[in-house]
Amino acid sequence: xxxxxxxxxxxxxxxxxxxxxxxxxxxxxxxxxxxxxxxxxxxxxxxxxxxxxxxxxxxxxxxxxxxxxxxxxxxxxxxxxxxxxxxxxxxxxxxxxxxxxxxxxxxxxxxxxxxxxxxxxxxxxxxxxxxxxxxxxxxxxxxxxxxxxxxxxxxxxxxxxxxxxxxxxxxxxxxxxxxxxxxxxxxxxxxxxxxxxxxxxxxxxxxxxxxxxxxxxxxxxxxxxxxxxxxxxxxxxxxxxxxxxxxxxxxxxxxxxxxxxxxxxxxxxxxxxxxxxxxxxxxxxxxxxxxxxxxxxxxxxxxxxxxxxxxxxxxxxxxxxxxxxxxxxxxxxxxxxxxxxxxxxxxxxxxxxxxxxxxxxxxxxxxxxxxxxxxxxxxxxxxxxxxxxxxxxxxxxxxxxxxxxxxxxxxxxxxxxxxxxxxxxxxxxxxxxxxxxxxxxxxxxxxxxxxxxxxxxxxxxxxxxxxxxxxxxxxxxxxxxxxxxxxxxxxxxxxxxxxxxxxxxxxxxxxxxxxxxxxxxxxxxxxxxxxxxxxxxxxxxxxxxxxxxxxxxxxxxxxxxxxxxxxxxxxxxxxxxxxxxxxxxxxxxxxxxxxxxxxxxxxxxxxxxxxxxxxxxxxxxxxxxx
Numbered sequence: 134x135x136x137x138x139x140x141x142x143x144x145x146x147x148x149x150x151x152x153x154x155x156x157x158x159x160x161x162x163x164x165x166x167x168x169x170x171x172x173x174x175x176x177x178x179x180x181x182x183x184x185x186x187x188x189x190x191x192x193x194x195x196x197x198x199x200x201x202x203x204x205x206x207x208x209x210x211x212x213x214x215x216x217x218x219x220x221x222x223x224x225x226x227x228x229x230x231x232x233x234x235x236x237x238x239x240x241x242x243x244x245x246x247x248x249x250x251x252x253x254x255x256x257x258x259x260x261x262x263x264x265x266x267x268x269x270x271x272x273x274x275x276x277x278x279x280x281x282x283x284x285x286x287x288x289x290x291x292x293x294x295x296x297x298x299x300x301x302x303x304x305x306x307x308x309x310x311x312x313x314x315x316x317x318x319x320x321x322x323x324x325x326x327x328x329x330x331x332x333x334x335x336x337x338x339x340x341x342x343x344x345x346x347x348x349x350x351x352x353x354x355x356x357x358x359x360x361x362x363x364x365x366x367x368x369x370x371x372x373x374x375x376x377x378x379x380x381x382x383x384x385x386x387x388x389x390x391x392x393x394x395x396x397x398x399x400x401x402x403x404x405x406x407x408x409x410x411x412x413x414x415x416x417x418x419x420x421x422x423x424x425x426x427x428x429x430x431x432x433x434x435x436x437x438x439x440x441x442x443x444x445x446x447x448x449x450x451x452x453x454x455x456x457x458x459x460x461x462x463x464x465x466x467x468x469x470x471x472x473x474x475x476x477x478x479x480x481x482x483x484x485x486x487x488x489x490x491x492x493x494x495x496x497x498x499x500x501x502x503x504x505x506x507x508x509x510x511x512x513x514x515x516x517x518x519x520x521x522x523x524x525x526x527x528x529x530x531x532x533x534x535x536x537x538x539x540x541x542x543x544x545x546x547x548x549x550x551x552x553x554x555x556x557x558x559x560x561x562x563x564x565x566x567x568x569x570x571x572x573x574x575x576x577x578x579x580x581x582x583x584x585x586x587x588x589x590x591x592x593x594x595x596x597x598x599x600x601x602x603x604x605x606x607x608x609x610x611x612x613x614x615x616x617x618x619x620x621x622x623x624x625x626x627x628x629x630x631x632x633x634x635x636x637x638x639x640x641x642x643x644x645x646x647x648x649x650x651x652x653x654x655x656x657x658x659x660x661x662x663x664x665x666x667x668x669x670x671x672x673x674x675x676x677x678x679x680x681x682x683x684x685x686x687x688x689x690x691x692x693x694x695x696x697x698x699x700x701x702x703x704x705x706x707x708x709x710x711x712x713x714x715x716x717x718x719x720x721x722x723x724x725x726x727x728x729x730x731x732x733x734x735x736x737x738x739x740x741x742x743x744x745x746x747x748x749x750x751x752x753x754x755x756x757x758x759x
Contacts, residue, residue, distance in 0.1 A: 172239035207258040231278035453498040654698035662737040726751035
């Protein structure tokens, strides 16, 4: 029986929209076509299909797209002995598979880095059982059976699988062999585990020795200081009044010199005192005082520097956690949302297909990657790639940092009772075009008794949403207090409490407010009270967009295209119906749309009158034809 060195089966990978690379723009069949083209264009020895067959295979796979994330096919490869009969490859694959599956294959004969030939076969699987017709649900047992069948089939063809040769070199065990092949592989892994255990024990011993040496050094230093302190007390115990005055006079003379001379050595000062006729004991006393003064000064500087570093670090973390949609919208970059990532074309180079995406990392910060150039990093690095200097990029992102809330809508400083809004340019209440600054703080409106009582008395709402804020703002020495939200541009929309003649205002350039509650459906309303009404109707899981006036509807269209389902809840008057038509015409054909209808003017009036609105489906295609 011939020996076959280091043969293995690769992991099975499945094709679905869920794991398609951004360059394919979410089209899994394009990814399959690209893979099949690769199989027949690289070192091909034999293949079950030709280039003209790829179109037929793609058409056949369309039947398996029963839902968005359905599997349409799978792939894996396995190595074969270089003298394996090519005509037996198909039979070999059939015996290796753990169940009857329709497949195509391509045999390659390439060379490794050492110039040695490497015969292997790529297998493309259909996602169903060929006998039952049911979709494949591969589990660990099926993968293990695949590896076992591979080993057994090799033996049937006269090959004995060996994991490494005894050449005096450390063996190489493929990851796929570790749990499927025993004998030499398991023996090798056992030896490696024992070596790792011994190395870990030796490392722990070294750490213990270093810690012991450190403790001994600290103890010696402590004893030395105690001896010096005892000697110092003994020397100074019998100081006369004259000697004390002399020491004071020396201090008065030399301390100003030390304080005014930048970088002057303490030891140099003591040496000058001795050379100037001061006795050694007095000079030593002065030296001790000066050393203490420098040490305390250095400690204060270190504390200040540490605090500044911590502050800069916290600010950069907040910038890196900034919602990338705000940044992309501000930069005018078109994008698409795919599951947990945002995909877009690189704005700083020619990019025919979206090859950039942004996704949130395990540390909560957004990570940007350009698959076309290999560039990656934070949102700061994205702006640098767009041509910004580092300081300008940080400053720009800092200006976009909005009033943050956590996933539940709670302000980050709710524990302390307030959260600081960023300072931002805004238009005055009188629509003055001059840019000004505003300072404001906000807390959850539901935590402020006066706000709750006012809303319940004037509007009838007994429950306030988590995203509704009680805000105190200061502008040009005037104070504004009320409840409201902050829109995507950072402007503040207030509803005043009490009997003021001015009921509401916008501090800033008006835009829409985006309330994110983590769902793929979004309601769109005209005003704050309409959104509060939806909350009291029970809309607490879906996202909400508040237009803050129908004139802002076009600003929200791109954002609405990111949702699977859009519920239009604008007013039932003429302006509201026109806004609903604009929204519907902008939606994509694969989106679902609903219209919240009511006899009342808007959701706020409907809730306060006890009416229950009705959801009616919208035919997007008919709106597109208009």
